[in-house]
Amino acid sequence: MNESKGIVRDFLPAKEAAKYLDIHVKHLYRLVEKGKITAYKPIRKIYFKPKDLYEFINKGKIHSTDNSEMPKNSVV
Numbered sequence: 001m002n003e004s005k006g007i008v009r010d011f012l013p014a015k016e017a018a019k020y021l022d023i024h025v026k027h028l029y030r031l032v033e034k035g036k037i038t039a040y041k042p043i044r045k046i047y048f049k050p051k052d053l054y055e056f057i058n059k060g061k062i063h064s065t066d067n068s069e070m071p072k073n074s075v076v
Contacts, residue, residue, distance in 0.1 A: 011040060011047035020053055031056075 018025040029046075032039045038052045 011049055012053070014039075014046050014048070017048040017053055020050070021057070 012020065014025055014028055018028040021028065028037070031037045032046070037048065037056050040047045040049070
């Protein structure tokens with residue numbers, strides 16, 4: 001088995017990472033440019049660790065007991 005293929009399996013390509021975050025790929029690239037999400041570019045393609053994507057989502061956690069911050073259509 002080729003070791004590099006095993007390593008790539010631990011990462012997501014940009015298209016899959018965008019799907020995971022439910023955003024467009026172009027928006028994902030903008031987040032990388034702004035330093036909001038960590039990306040890895042060993043050669044030509046950009047890859048993402050699922051752990052980094054999970055941490056990005058967690059940064060947006062809402063710590064409130066007041067429902068006024070929640071969108072009106074959200075289910076609580």
